[in-house]
Amino acid sequence: MSAAVERPTAARSGPGRHARAVLIAVIGLYLVSETALAPFLPQLFAELFDVHDPSATGFYLWVCRIVGLAALPLWGLAARRWPLHKLVLTGLCGAAVLDLSLGLAPSYAAFTVLSAASVATNAALLLAYPAFINEHVRHAEQNTHPDQARIAGVCSIVVVFHLATVVATMTGAGVLALPEPRVGISAFALLDVVLAVLIVRVLGRLPAEQPTGEDAAEEAPAGRPRRRRLWLLLLAQAALIGVAFDAASTVVRPFFTQLATDMGSGAVGAAVLFFLPSVAALVALVAVRRVHNRLGDRLLPIGLLLAAAGLACQYVASGLPALAAGRVLFGLGLGFGQVAVELVMFRATGTRGPAFTAVETVRSVGLIAAPLVAAAAVSRELALPLLIAAVLMVCASLLATIRPDRRDRRDRSAEAPSDRTPPPDRVPPVTGTAVPATTAEPTAAGHTATTAPVPAPRRAPAEETHA
Numbered sequence: 001m002s003a004a005v006e007r008p009t010a011a012r013s014g015p016g017r018h019a020r021a022v023l024i025a026v027i028g029l030y031l032v033s034e035t036a037l038a039p040f041l042p043q044l045f046a047e048l049f050d051v052h053d054p055s056a057t058g059f060y061l062w063v064c065r066i067v068g069l070a071a072l073p074l075w076g077l078a079a080r081r082w083p084l085h086k087l088v089l090t091g092l093c094g095a096a097v098l099d100l101s102l103g104l105a106p107s108y109a110a111f112t113v114l115s116a117a118s119v120a121t122n123a124a125l126l127l128a129y130p131a132f133i134n135e136h137v138r139h140a141e142q143n144t145h146p147d148q149a150r151i152a153g154v155c156s157i158v159v160v161f162h163l164a165t166v167v168a169t170m171t172g173a174g175v176l177a178l179p180e181p182r183v184g185i186s187a188f189a190l191l192d193v194v195l196a197v198l199i200v201r202v203l204g205r206l207p208a209e210q211p212t213g214e215d216a217a218e219e220a221p222a223g224r225p226r227r228r229r230l231w232l233l234l235l236a237q238a239a240l241i242g243v244a245f246d247a248a249s250t251v252v253r254p255f256f257t258q259l260a261t262d263m264g265s266g267a268v269g270a271a272v273l274f275f276l277p278s279v280a281a282l283v284a285l286v287a288v289r290r291v292h293n294r295l296g297d298r299l300l301p302i303g304l305l306l307a308a309a310g311l312a313c314q315y316v317a318s319g320l321p322a323l324a325a326g327r328v329l330f331g332l333g334l335g336f337g338q339v340a341v342e343l344v345m346f347r348a349t350g351t352r353g354p355a356f357t358a359v360e361t362v363r364s365v366g367l368i369a370a371p372l373v374a375a376a377a378v379s380r381e382l383a384l385p386l387l388i389a390a391v392l393m394v395c396a397s398l399l400a401t402i403r404p405d406r407r408d409r410r411d412r413s414a415e416a417p418s419d420r421t422p423p424p425d426r427v428p429p430v431t432g433t434a435v436p437a438t439t440a441e442p443t444a445a446g447h448t449a450t451t452a453p454v455p456a457p458r459r460a461p462a463e464e465t466h467a
Helices: 010-035 038-049 054-078 084-102 108-138 146-177 181-186 188-205 214-218 225-251 256-262 266-316 320-349 354-378 384-400 406-420
Strands: none
Touching: 010 084, 010 108, 010 146, 010 188, 038 054, 038 108, 038 146, 038 181, 054 084, 054 108, 054 354, 084 108, 084 181, 084 188, 108 146, 108 320, 108 354, 146 181, 146 266, 146 320, 181 188, 225 266, 225 320, 225 354, 225 384, 256 266, 266 320, 266 384, 320 354, 320 384, 354 384
């Protein structure tokens, strides 16, 4: 494989931009639809179904999260047989029917069942994420390293994530303010239909995807079990880092505004402090490419340690200025760390879907456990979730320093002379033709080792292999 990756010509950039626009719209819809009503569920249940028990909201969220956790790996298995854009289209069509039905739900029980089914179909929309990253890599400029293309895609997703948080909150408040909230709930079906039409018109014309990540590991020759073991280790590492990072980012959220209010911030000040890390993370995205070029793989542990330092500062803060400084430091680490975590995940999983959904399913465990851990921690001390999050970030940083591919690289280096030098009896007379100096296999970190040119031996067809 050449270190300079071949890219499509400029003539294909137009369709690539259209495909990325549609995919990021699908991702934005997924984020908004999953979170828009969450802050207003108690009011919604009271108005629509005359249900005032707070436990009804907790049960509803628990059911939806469990169903989503179960559905995601099933969509990943389906991605082994069908293209991602067809699965996303199926999810959108199912979501359109269910969103329309949600506005007609006659009772709380029916609303919960329909919502759980909607979450299961919406899980397919998450497959637009690896498809979006794949489009960035496929349409990157010539000689652009895949990591740089992935960073561009991940940064776009992170921006959409933070913007979707604001849009979702405004959307949920708007739906609740309508004279008939059921109309606002059913209106999501219209967006599903529009995006489904765009997927048919734009993504249905894309060429078949090339094997990457887990697909390359699965298609490796049967005599290379070590390559598959390495891939499984990289998947496990990416999943564990993701669990620790997601849990640390989420465990501090439920009770932070109460902590800030107790320190004298007031309601408005607590809201500003709550969103301050998101602002700092967006600022960090401006410099993430330059920082990644300078630090390389060290960006992940350094970013996570920066976030841990910010969380520790908040835990020991005795006043609002120190608390605000810790929030900014945490946000900067969050911005760099989030990009680096996603980059590690896509290096391990590729962009075809099955391994991606497996890692995302494991990461969901951290999101589900975080509120429970936070509730148990505040019973002892209101600021304790901050300390727990700092410890989790440090653990994720330590995991990021482990290199499962190190032994594999040493073994391949030891085998290189025997692998690349043909037996003397098979070397034909030198005719002046040489193999280019880029015949080495890419490492798990995405970089390519090169070797010096060697004469190109004539091989029988049965001896032809590929990296």
